[in-house]
Structure formats: C-alpha cells, structure tokens
Amino acid sequence: MQTLTARGASVLVTDLDEAAGRAVADEAVAAGGSAVFAPGDVRDSASWATWRDLALERFDAVHVLVNNAGVFGEETILSVTRAGWQRTIGVNLKGSFLGIKTFAPVIRDAGGGAIVNVSSAAGLDQNPDPAYTASKWGVRGLTKMASQEFGPWGIRVNSIHPGYVLTAMTDFASAAMRAAKIEMTPMKRAGEAWEAAELVAFLVSDAAGFINGAEIAIDGGWTSGSQATEARRFR
Ligand SMILES: NC(=O)c1ccc[n+]([C@@H]2O[C@H](COP(=O)([O-])OP(=O)(O)OC[C@H]3O[C@@H](n4cnc5c(N)ncnc54)[C@H](O)[C@@H]3O)[C@@H](O)[C@H]2O)c1
Known part of the structure; x- marks a missing residue:
C-alpha cells in the first residue's frame, strides 16, 4: 500500500481485521503518505457503500480500486x-x-481510472483448495467482463496472478511445503x-494506459514453467 502512497496517492485502506488494517494506514501516514482506515467486510454491500461515501468525503474523487482481500482454506472437494x-x-x-459494482460508477464520474483484481496463480492453473481455485478463476473471468463493460468509461480492469x-x-506453511513451492518456481x-505492489502501481498508472482486460502472472515463472520444471527432473 505504501508503494501507492509513496507515489502520491491518497488511499482508503479497508480490512475486516481492524488492528492489521489500521497499522497499514498508520505506517503509511508515519512515512509521510496520505491514508485513512475504515473497517468492514468485503462480502457486505453496506460496507462498500460506507467506503464509497467515506472515500468521496475525504478525497473528492476516486480513480483506483484494488480488490486485494482474500482467504484460503485447506480443503479438498470431498472435505x-x-x-x-x-x-x-x-x-x-x-x-x-x-467492489467493482460499487466503485466503477464512482471512477467513471471522476473521469476514469483503473481497477486491479488480485487473483492468483490458482486462477490460471489450480491449487489444492477447490473454493480458492474456483474463486480465483471467477475473479479472472469477472475482470475480462468488467474490462468490456467499463472500458468505454475510461476504466481499465486487469487481474494479477x-x-x-x-x-x-x-x-502457516511447513518448512517442507515452503521448500516444495520454491522448488516449483523456476x-x-x-x-x-x-x-x-509494484505491479499494481504500474497497472494503475498512466504508463499502463492501453492495458485492459489483461491477466498478468507474477509468479517467478510458476504457471508457465511447471510442466517443464517437472520434466527436467527426469533428464
Ligand atoms: N501470499 C500468496 O502467496 C498469494 C498468492 C496468490 C494470491 N494471493 C492473493 O493476494 C491477496 C492478498 O493476500 P495476502 O497474501 O497478502 O494475505 P493476507 O492474509 O496477508 O491478506 C489478506 C487480507 O484480507 C483480509 N480479509 C479477509 N477477509 C476479509 C473480509 N471478509 N473483508 C475484508 N477484508 C478481509 C484479511 O484480514 C487480510 O488482511 C489475496 O487475494 C490472496 O488470495 C496471495
């Protein structure tokens, strides 16, 4: 988040975890940035309405939305x-x-901007948790659809993975799991x-002005190279 405030953005930080979210905003302010925190639940449209009203009250206009909140469960399809x-x-x-439904009209009214949806490598491939995998594929599809609906409003919508x-x-990962994930990463x-954060900052900047509806992996080559990495073991 400080990557954005350091570039001059004023940021409304939101989180279900009040202590964690407030700490992020406080840290940015202590570093000379402009940030405020408001608690809430992204599953709740009333939270989004509160955040919209607060953002407009504090900042007059909103140009950027980053959908970053996420949870992961260690489940299987059967469990x-x-x-x-x-x-x-x-x-x-x-x-x-x-988030998109609430803020796209606000960003349109501000003259345009950008939305970044934080998906996952699991949204390009898979991950052992079925709901996580399905949700991140869903975020990727929603991004494509939103890029079509809101591109004419001057709003670019992209997903990062x-x-x-x-x-x-x-x-939470064990040392063995960490080692395995690193081994899978080229x-x-x-x-x-x-x-x-640097990728998000680029995507919301004018330098990315013609990037819309893109899905950008930031995974050290994981999703493009996993088969090759696996095959190399047997050479
Ligand atoms: N860390 C990874 O390896 C990884 C990989 C791929 C994608 N991602 C994605 O990156 C994003 C950020 O994750 P992170 O790794 O920083 O994890 P994190 O757990 O540090 O951050 C997620 C944040 O979402 C908040 N949150 C959870 N439920 C919420 C709710 N209902 N309303 C509002 N806020 C809520 C949590 O309190 C937490 O602060 C997520 O969307 C995650 O799926 C992470």
Missing part, C-alpha cells in the same frame, strides 16, 4: 464444508464483484509483497 465454500467464494469472488509470496496467508525463490 470442503458449505460454510467453508461460502466464506472463500464470498470474500474472494463476491467481494471483488461488489501472484505465485508463492511470503505474507500472513502463507505463514526463479527458485518466493515472491515478496512489494513486488506485487
């Missing part, structure tokens, strides 16, 4: 519960949908959050 399925689809897919990135979401390392 996933109805509640688990609904939580993951609700946060990852419905949350992104409600991170591979294995070191964050709170991946913190660059032989995990990604870092700032690298994904």
Whole structure:
C-alpha cells in the first residue's frame, strides 16, 4: 500500500481485521503518505457503500480500486464444508464483484481510472483448495467482463496472478511445503509483497494506459514453467 502512497496517492485502506488494517494506514501516514482506515467486510454491500461515501468525503474523487482481500482454506472437494465454500467464494469472488459494482460508477464520474483484481496463480492453473481455485478463476473471468463493460468509461480492469509470496496467508506453511513451492518456481525463490505492489502501481498508472482486460502472472515463472520444471527432473 505504501508503494501507492509513496507515489502520491491518497488511499482508503479497508480490512475486516481492524488492528492489521489500521497499522497499514498508520505506517503509511508515519512515512509521510496520505491514508485513512475504515473497517468492514468485503462480502457486505453496506460496507462498500460506507467506503464509497467515506472515500468521496475525504478525497473528492476516486480513480483506483484494488480488490486485494482474500482467504484460503485447506480443503479438498470431498472435505470442503458449505460454510467453508461460502466464506472463500464470498470474500474472494463476491467481494471483488461488489467492489467493482460499487466503485466503477464512482471512477467513471471522476473521469476514469483503473481497477486491479488480485487473483492468483490458482486462477490460471489450480491449487489444492477447490473454493480458492474456483474463486480465483471467477475473479479472472469477472475482470475480462468488467474490462468490456467499463472500458468505454475510461476504466481499465486487469487481474494479477501472484505465485508463492511470503505474507500472513502463507505463514502457516511447513518448512517442507515452503521448500516444495520454491522448488516449483523456476526463479527458485518466493515472491515478496512489494513486488506485487509494484505491479499494481504500474497497472494503475498512466504508463499502463492501453492495458485492459489483461491477466498478468507474477509468479517467478510458476504457471508457465511447471510442466517443464517437472520434466527436467527426469533428464
Ligand atoms: N501470499 C500468496 O502467496 C498469494 C498468492 C496468490 C494470491 N494471493 C492473493 O493476494 C491477496 C492478498 O493476500 P495476502 O497474501 O497478502 O494475505 P493476507 O492474509 O496477508 O491478506 C489478506 C487480507 O484480507 C483480509 N480479509 C479477509 N477477509 C476479509 C473480509 N471478509 N473483508 C475484508 N477484508 C478481509 C484479511 O484480514 C487480510 O488482511 C489475496 O487475494 C490472496 O488470495 C496471495
């Protein structure tokens, strides 16, 4: 997020986790940036209405939306519960949908801008969790559709597809799982959050002015090279 405030953006940070979200906004302000925090749940259209009203009150105009909230469950098709399925689809897919639905008209009224949807390498390929995989494919499809609907309004909509990135979401992994994920990555390392942030900052900038409806992997080659990496083991 500081990648955006450091470039002069004023950012409304939102999160279900108040302490974590407030800390992100406070850190940006301490570094001289412009940021405010408002709690809420991306599954809830009332939260989106509150965020829209607050953003317009604080910033007058909104040009950018980044749909980044996400959850991951360790389930299989046979073990996933109805509640688990609904939580993951609700946060990852419905949350992104409600964000686009709420903010596209606001961005249009501001004269245009950009939306970035954070999908996953799982949205290009798969991942052991069925709801996560389905939600991230859904986000990718929603991005394509939104790019068509809102391109004429001067709003570009793109998805990014991170591979294995070191964050709170991946913190639970065992040493063996981390090693396996790094081994599957041709660059032989995990990604870092700032690298994904740099891609977001580029996509919302004027330098990306003709990029619309694109799906951009940021995965060290994971999704383009997994078969080749596997085959190389047997050479
Ligand atoms: N870390 C990775 O390896 C990786 C890989 C591919 C994609 N992604 C995606 O990147 C995005 C960011 O994930 P991260 O790795 O930083 O994980 P993270 O767990 O650190 O961040 C996710 C954030 O979403 C918030 N959140 C969860 N449910 C919410 C809700 N209902 N309403 C509002 N906020 C909610 C959480 O509180 C958390 O702060 C996610 O969409 C994730 O699926 C991450």
